[in-house]
Amino acid sequence: MKIIASYSIKGGVGKTAASVNLAYASAKAGNETLLIDLDPQGASSFYFRISAGKKDKRGYFFTQKNRLLKQIRGSNYKGLDILPANLSFRNFDIMLNSMSKSKKRLKQILSSLEKEYDLIILDCPPSINLLSENVFNAADMILVPVIPTTLSERTYEQLLKFFQNNGYKKKIIRPFFSMAQSKNKLHRQTIANMENRHPEFLKSIISFLIEIERMGVHRKPALVYASKKSHVQSYRTLFNEIVKILDKK
Amino acid sequence: MKTSIINDTRYLLPDNLTKKHFLDSLKTCFTVKQVTNTSESFSILENFEWSLYSKKMMAIRHENQTISLWNELNLFDDETALVIDNINARAKFWWDFPDSDAQQTLKPILKLRALYPVYQGILKIEQLNLQNDEGKILIFCQFISICEPERPRSPIMRQVKISPVTGYSKEHKQAVKLLRELGGFKPSLPPMDSLLGALGISPAPYTVKPELNLPAAMPARTAVSSIISTMIEKQRLNEQGIINDIDTEFLHHFRVSIRMVRAAIAQLKEVFPQHDVPVLKQRFGDLARETNYLRDIDVFILDKERYMNFLPESMRNDLLPMFNDFEKKRQTEAKRISRWIASRAYRKEIDDLQSLFINGYSAVETEWSEQATIELAINKIQKTYKKIYKAAQKINNTTPDENIHSIRISCKKLRYLLYFFASEFNMKKIKRVGKHLKSLQDTLGIFNDLTVQGDFLKNYLYQLEHKPKKDIMLIASLGGLISTLYTMQLQERYRCIQELAIFSNESNQQLFRETFIVSPEAG
Numbered sequence: 151m152k153i154i155a156s157y158s159i160k161g162g163v164g165k166t167a168a169s170v171n172l173a174y175a176s177a178k179a180g181n182e183t184l185l186i187d188l189d190p191q192g193a194s195s196f197y198f199r200i201s202a203g204k205k206d207k208r209g210y211f212f213t214q215k216n217r218l219l220k221q222i223r224g225s226n227y228k229g230l231d232i233l234p235a236n237l238s239f240r241n242f243d244i245m246l247n248s249m250s251k252s253k254k255r256l257k258q259i260l261s262s263l264e265k266e267y268d269l270i271i272l273d274c275p276p277s278i279n280l281l282s283e284n285v286f287n288a289a290d291m292i293l294v295p296v297i298p299t300t301l302s303e304r305t306y307e308q309l310l311k312f313f314q315n316n317g318y319k320k321k322i323i324r325p326f327f328s329m330a331q332s333k334n335k336l337h338r339q340t341i342a343n344m345e346n347r348h349p350e351f352l353k354s355i356i357s358f359l360i361e362i363e364r365m366g367v368h369r370k371p372a373l374v375y376a377s378k379k380s381h382v383q384s385y386r387t388l389f390n391e392i393v394k395i396l397d398k399k
Numbered sequence: 400m401k402t403s404i405i406n407d408t409r410y411l412l413p414d415n416l417t418k419k420h421f422l423d424s425l426k427t428c429f430t431v432k433q434v435t436n437t438s439e440s441f442s443i444l445e446n447f448e449w450s451l452y453s454k455k456m457m458a459i460r461h462e463n464q465t466i467s468l469w470n471e472l473n474l475f476d477d478e479t480a481l482v483i484d485n486i487n488a489r490a491k492f493w494w495d496f497p498d499s500d501a502q503q504t505l506k507p508i509l510k511l512r513a514l515y516p517v518y519q520g521i522l523k524i525e526q527l528n529l530q531n532d533e534g535k536i537l538i539f540c541q542f543i544s545i546c547e548p549e550r551p552r553s554p555i556m557r558q559v560k561i562s563p564v565t566g567y568s569k570e571h572k573q574a575v576k577l578l579r580e581l582g583g584f585k586p587s588l589p590p591m592d593s594l595l596g597a598l599g600i601s602p603a604p605y606t607v608k609p610e611l612n613l614p615a616a617m618p619a620r621t622a623v624s625s626i627i628s629t630m631i632e633k634q635r636l637n638e639q640g641i642i643n644d645i646d647t648e649f650l651h652h653f654r655v656s657i658r659m660v661r662a663a664i665a666q667l668k669e670v671f672p673q674h675d676v677p678v679l680k681q682r683f684g685d686l687a688r689e690t691n692y693l694r695d696i697d698v699f700i701l702d703k704e705r706y707m708n709f710l711p712e713s714m715r716n717d718l719l720p721m722f723n724d725f726e727k728k729r730q731t732e733a734k735r736i737s738r739w740i741a742s743r744a745y746r747k748e749i750d751d752l753q754s755l756f757i758n759g760y761s762a763v764e765t766e767w768s769e770q771a772t773i774e775l776a777i778n779k780i781q782k783t784y785k786k787i788y789k790a791a792q793k794i795n796n797t798t799p800d801e802n803i804h805s806i807r808i809s810c811k812k813l814r815y816l817l818y819f820f821a822s823e824f825n826m827k828k829i830k831r832v833g834k835h836l837k838s839l840q841d842t843l844g845i846f847n848d849l850t851v852q853g854d855f856l857k858n859y860l861y862q863l864e865h866k867p868k869k870d871i872m873l874i875a876s877l878g879g880l881i882s883t884l885y886t887m888q889l890q891e892r893y894r895c896i897q898e899l900a901i902f903s904n905e906s907n908q909q910l911f912r913e914t915f916i917v918s919p920e921a922g
Contacts, residue, residue: 182401199535223566226536266400
């Protein structure tokens with residue numbers, strides 16, 4: 151079982167779009183896949199037409215496997231399950247703070263799902279806190295969507311620094327360009343510069359596309375309703391690239 | 400989740416429930432969305448031995464000729480089917496299918512048997528999603544019906560399969576309750592049996608090995624008649640397959656059955672009047688001999704791949720003219736044998752022979768005819784084993800091949816006696832004896848096959864004498880083959896001697912003495 155986190159300190163960079171489509175691509179490729187919606191806003195869950203879990207059951211998440219399993223919902227697609235978001239998720243930090251081994255709780259509970267799933271994808275909220283550190287400890291790969299602009303570049307480098315200062319392995323961070331516009335000169339330049347400076351960037355680039363924005367209307371992964379559009383297919387290419395890297399580990 | 404698939408529930412629908420009523424009822428609780436709806440003519444494929452069924456598998460040939468292979472638990476589930484391309488639509492043996500995955504799956508199950516349709520009908524599968532108002536699927540529902548081709552509107556079987564989606568067990572329970580209220584009932588048999596039962600097909604797994612249960616005290620002649628009768632029945636089960644030339648196993652089993660009849664007559668001859676024995680031997684022998692040539696060619700052609708692989712790759716194709724030659728000969732001979740089995744003459748002969756044994760062979764009493772079966776069994780098995788171990792003890796490196804072959808034949812006789820009388824003795828010990836015997840027979844069998852194959856090729860080579868010189872490469876490759884077979888035969892001979900030494904050692908003699916006695920545990 152492998153764990154991928156779709157993570158960024160910034161919001162609105164395409165984390166959820168990536169999580170949803172990668173999870174679908176994974177299930178379609180025959181992997182038993184679980185998408186965990188860690189973002190209290192619950193966008194991933196919404197895209198899969200699954201309503202949020204009940205509010206008052208926050209305790210289960212880091213402690214009891216059986217209660218965790220009960221919250222899991224099958225999606226409309228074979229092999230793809232969702233652990234829907236829960237408003238109480240916004241209190242994760244307070245909860246974790248009160249626990250021992252507070253940075254490795256997520257890793258512990260996820261590793262107990264080894265028999266049930268081949269791949270777990272974590273759709274993370276935009277922030278850097280105790281929950282994020284749990285994610286860094288649990289994931290085999292931190293997938294970071296980066297919009298090719300100067301500001302995003304800065305945020306990305308902040309993340310690298312955080313990893314360095316706190317003793318996390320930088321190796322597991324794999325950024326990719328998200329919402330890129332090929333007609334935008336600044337985007338093109340930033341891509342060239344950053345690829346130069348950061349060879350860890352994945353080759354697949356996800357373009358800005360209205361079809362992807364429409365996921366909220368369709369309430370399906372873009373790979374389902376626009377699978378023929380080449381820009382949407384990039385998610386599949388991205389997934390294949392990720393699998394190759396994870397297999398090498 | 401990896402564990403969630405198993406909870407499928409199947410329900411059969413009562414005849415008086417219309418599909419419309421069924422769907423309308425579902426609609427009171429769920430939004431019903433039809434995903435796919437297919438209707439096609441299909442066939443269920445099996446071989447003569449029902450080997451797929453025995454392995455809890457089912458193969459279905461679709462209208463487009465592709466074949467889906469399912470495990471019983473996933474019957475009709477598109478995603479778990481092994482889909483087999485069947486481009487030329489005539490494939491019937493495992494080696495006929497182009498896909499190597501399919502070959503590897505089917506090979507150990509079908510062996511040399513051909514697949515053919517055992518049922519043809521119309522299969523309708525409707526895939527429904529039961530959803531909530533948000534469009535979230537709560538339950539997968541599959542509606543399967545099968546109709547006879549002549550009555551496509553009145554299904555003879557209707558089954559609903561509902562598969563729960565993880566996390567929606569409440570809704571699943573609700574659907575189950577609804578189905579029950581509509582009169583749906585869980586089939587009492589496993590999926591394949593309930594399906595075949597509804598179609599009016601009874602699987603009839605078959606093996607040529609007789610399963611006799613002869614009481615120890617039965618008069619010996621009655622027992623022997625029953626053995627022979629059973630084997631004639633087996634022989635006759637294979638007739639139609641030979642007439643239609645479905646696969647080579649029909650002729651093989653036809654011959655094995657006759658061989659067992661002949662073994663029973665020759666080995667247990669004391670139960671019959673002395674002057675009847677040679678006549679019976681002759682009549683059954685004639686039936687077997689008629690098919691010798693076809694069986695020889697069959698065996699040779701079945702081994703084609705193996706022969707080719709003995710040669711360097713560059714020479715393999717040089718053998719093809721010979722195989723083409725034999726395939727032509729086979730066609731002619733198979734037609735002749737098919738006509739012969741279908742002929743009035745054959746039928747009269749086998750009917751006559753069968754009627755002699757069917758109610759016990761009636762003739763004057765003989766020395767052995769009224770003795771207890773177990774006495775006869777012990778006497779014959781002990782004698783045959785003694786003959787083998789005496790001969791085996793004389794074997795050394797200079798013994799002629801013929802002596803080894805004659806031991807092989809005695810072993811076969813012993814094997815048949817064990818088939819006939821197994822139920823009279825302690826099951827565990829019989830199994831141990833059988834294991835030892837099988838190991839020896841396998842080695843002796845390989846040795847014999849190599850001899851026969853070498854001779855077969857040599858005969859073919861002599862026939863080439865009058866052919867023009869362009870066959871020089873065929874002759875060379877034959878030479879290569881003959882010498883390979885000879886080298887292998889020498890090695891195998893050595894193994895035979897070793898196996899014979901084991902089979903005739905003191906502990907095995909002891910095992911035979913202990914096994915073949917009048918035992919209170921038998922039965």
